[in-house]
Amino acid sequence: MSLYDALRPLLFRMDAESAHHFALGALETAPAPFLRLAFGAAPALPREVAGLRFPNPVGLAAGMDKNAVALPAWEALGFGFVEVGTITARAQPGNPRPRLFRYPELGALINRMGFNNDGADAVAARLAHLKSSGHWPRIPVGVNLGKSKVTELADAPADYLHSYRALLPFGDYFVINVSSPNTPGLRELQEKDALAGIVRTLRDHDAAKPLFVKIAPDLTAPQLDAILELTAAENLSGLIATNTTLDHSVIPAGRDETGGLSGTPLRDRANEVLRHLRAGTDRPIIASGGIMDGPAARERLAAGASLVQVYTGFVYRGPGLLREITKEVGQN
Numbered sequence: 001m002s003l004y005d006a007l008r009p010l011l012f013r014m015d016a017e018s019a020h021h022f023a024l025g026a027l028e029t030a031p032a033p034f035l036r037l038a039f040g041a042a043p044a045l046p047r048e049v050a051g052l053r054f055p056n057p058v059g060l061a062a063g064m065d066k067n068a069v070a071l072p073a074w075e076a077l078g079f080g081f082v083e084v085g086t087i088t089a090r091a092q093p094g095n096p097r098p099r100l101f102r103y104p105e106l107g108a109l110i111n112r113m114g115f116n117n118d119g120a121d122a123v124a125a126r127l128a129h130l131k132s133s134g135h136w137p138r139i140p141v142g143v144n145l146g147k148s149k150v151t152e153l154a155d156a157p158a159d160y161l162h163s164y165r166a167l168l169p170f171g172d173y174f175v176i177n178v179s180s181p182n183t184p185g186l187r188e189l190q191e192k193d194a195l196a197g198i199v200r201t202l203r204d205h206d207a208a209k210p211l212f213v214k215i216a217p218d219l220t221a222p223q224l225d226a227i228l229e230l231t232a233a234e235n236l237s238g239l240i241a242t243n244t245t246l247d248h249s250v251i252p253a254g255r256d257e258t259g260g261l262s263g264t265p266l267r268d269r270a271n272e273v274l275r276h277l278r279a280g281t282d283r284p285i286i287a288s289g290g291i292m293d294g295p296a297a298r299e300r301l302a303a304g305a306s307l308v309q310v311y312t313g314f315v316y317r318g319p320g321l322l323r324e325i326t327k328e329v330g331q332n
């Protein structure tokens with residue numbers, strides 16, 4: 001039995017968000033050598049993507065460490081990279097609780113967090129402090145940016161730019177997140193002209209860092225094709241596919257909640273979106289959505305993903321999931 005197998009019943013007795021804060025707090029304070037010892041080192045499976053070196057292809061997806069409080073811990077647990085955020089220009093509390101729901105029998109979560117985060121300036125100060133402390137992780141750190149709730153859609157480029165400027169020294173790559181279902185209107189920014197406006201605004205300021213766009217699994221084939229056109233036209237570094245879904249058809253009657261669904265029920269659709277995108281671009285695609293075990297990760301890499309990310313799988317399986325995936329992928 002792994003350490004996480006022992007801890008999980010304790011965490012799952014708490015409501016989902018309290019368990020999240022408890023676990024994050026523990027990771028923030030636990031010394032990295034202890035985590036390495038307790039969970040074991042991940043094997044080296046180096047990849048080079050978008051000019052960056054990744055010690056292995058399994059990353060932590062955005063949303064788990066929104067405020068970048070536990071970067072050394074993610075490296076110590078064996079992640080090949082970590083994506084912090086979503087971070088917005090303004091600090092914001094997110095939606096009222098409860099806003100995170102478990103469906104263990106489905107291997108799923110529904111969340112309507114609503115980009116609760118400390119804001120770009122506070123996160124930048126935290127990252128500057130970490131850098132000067134000498135504990136900066138040796139894995140790539142992605143920075144995922146979103147629009148502040150109070151900002152009008154038309155003013156989105158300036159809002160993203162504020163965060164980009166503040167966080168530019170700290171991110172190895174940046175992500176324009178236009179795919180969360182929990183900020184009203186945000187997904188409209190996936191429309192080609194709106195998205196191009198944000199991409200150009202960030203690139204005009206600085207074009208040196210790799211820039212990805214994270215998309216929703218609920219886009220139609222023509223919408224995906226428009227994203228592919230934009231990827232080429234704006235010379236994006238790549239795409240992250242996918243965020244959570246609004247398709248709740250698997251949730252039993254009476255148990256549904258508003259928000260984005262993640263985990264096992266998302267697996268096939270996220271894979272389908274990846275295949276569609278792969279057929280239309282050679283650029284890196286980071287796969288996210290329903291990667292709950294080694295075979296799901298292998299399937300995604302075989303379909304042409306450059307890297308994979310996990311969130312819900314990590315909640316249900318803990319660091320053992322990383323070992324399983326790296327073992328499975330290392331054999332191929």
Ligand SMILES: Cc1cc2nc3c(=O)[nH]c(=O)nc-3n(C[C@H](O)[C@H](O)[C@H](O)COP(=O)(O)O)c2cc1C
Nearest residue numbers: 061062063085086111243262263288289290311312
């Ligand atoms: C509680 C929760 C919060 C999330 N917050 C964010 C976020 O802030 N930004 C983002 O881009 N994705 C966010 N996501 C989406 C994940 O990064 C991931 O793309 C999605 O959950 C699908 O992967 P999974 O099935 O492995 O969870 C969140 C997911 C969950 C479950």
